[in-house]
Amino acid sequence: MGDSRETLGPKAFVTGFPIKHSRSPLIHGYWLKTLGLPGSYRAHEVAPEAFADFVGALKDGSSGFTGGNVTIPHKELAFRLADKPDALSHELGAANTLWLEDGALHATNTDGRGFIANLDERHPGWDRHGTAVVFGAGGASRAIIQAVRDRGFKEIHVVNRTVERARELAGRFGPRVRAHPAGALAEVMRGAGLFINTTSLGMDGEAAPQLDFSPLAADAVVTDIVYVPLKTPILTQAEEQGFSTVDGLGMLLHQAVPGFEKWFGQRPIVDAALRALIIADMEAH
Ligand code: ATR
Numbered sequence: 001m002g003d004s005r006e007t008l009g010p011k012a013f014v015t016g017f018p019i020k021h022s023r024s025p026l027i028h029g030y031w032l033k034t035l036g037l038p039g040s041y042r043a044h045e046v047a048p049e050a051f052a053d054f055v056g057a058l059k060d061g062s063s064g065f066t067g068g069n070v071t072i073p074h075k076e077l078a079f080r081l082a083d084k085p086d087a088l089s090h091e092l093g094a095a096n097t098l099w100l101e102d103g104a105l106h107a108t109n110t111d112g113r114g115f116i117a118n119l120d121e122r123h124p125g126w127d128r129h130g131t132a133v134v135f136g137a138g139g140a141s142r143a144i145i146q147a148v149r150d151r152g153f154k155e156i157h158v159v160n161r162t163v164e165r166a167r168e169l170a171g172r173f174g175p176r177v178r179a180h181p182a183g184a185l186a187e188v189m190r191g192a193g194l195f196i197n198t199t200s201l202g203m204d205g206e207a208a209p210q211l212d213f214s215p216l217a218a219d220a221v222v223t224d225i226v227y228v229p230l231k232t233p234i235l236t237q238a239e240e241q242g243f244s245t246v247d248g249l250g251m252l253l254h255q256a257v258p259g260f261e262k263w264f265g266q267r268p269i270v271d272a273a274l275r276a277l278i279i280a281d282m283e284a285h
Pocket residue numbers: 135136137138139140141160161162163165198199200201
């Protein structure tokens with residue numbers, strides 16, 4: 001039964017290099033199973049030099065795929081090779097979701113929507129102050145800055161060890177986004193309602209610097225896009241200092257929703273059982 005359901009329906013992929021640690025097949029597999037839909041979603045490793053051919057076979061239909069997700073290091077090339085990138089991916093210069101529609105390859109980037117949906121789910125009212133501090137200016141911060149800006153935030157302070165990278169993002173995302181060096185962290189935190197860690201600090205058991213969150217608004221929310229471990233050192237510190245926190249796992253789950261809907265035709269739900277499934281997988285590895 002499982003086999004025929006997989007061979008009959010639409011075929012989707014996640015591609016990256018490497019890709020074997022991706023949890024996306026677990027997420028989409030869970031939705032296919034619980035919704036009882038035909039189709040498959042598989043990890044498909046593609047080396048950088050082979051990615052253009054992979055997209056070519058997607059476009060001409062010879063791969064048999066309906067679409068899929070794209071992760072590091074292919075997001076920029078995926079955007080450039082798509083026939084119809086949407087406005088979000090255009091501004092980012094990167095896409096993480098591809099699908100064929102009316103003979104054209106469409107592209108979007110769902111990371112920002114995943115970030116927003118996670119906060120909406122886990123901490124309604126997170127946006128009430130309209131000021132945010134984004135710590136880090138790497139690739140992962142871009143979709144978040146865009147999404148927070150598009151949510152209507154008035155001030156977004158991007159703080160980075162290498163201030164030039166923060167400046168590049170301020171230039172890209174417009175006047176509501178301001179760049180600062182790391183030394184300005186305490187100052188820009190003053191009265192802000194949202195603190196977002198987009199750096200790799202604290203990932204995979206690495207140490208994180210001691211941060212003083214006290215300048216933030218008393219009801220501020222602290223969130224981290226790192227989700228391994230689930231409770232990062234930055235979130236632990238914020239909790240110990242009395243702030244509400246939201247972990248980054250929900251961003252991973254929610255960013256998967258739009259792609260699934262495009263490829264398989266139904267909008268899936270991020271529920272507690274899915275979250276538990278991914279946490280169990282993280283604990284097992
Ligand atoms: P990603 O694409 O996942 O965001 P990245 O582009 O390598 O990864 O960016 C990592 C982010 O973590 C950057 O903001 C980086 O700061 P720099 O731009 O100055 O490199 C930040 N980061 C990593 N290690 C750091 C450290 N030890 N101290 C401060 N910031 C750090």
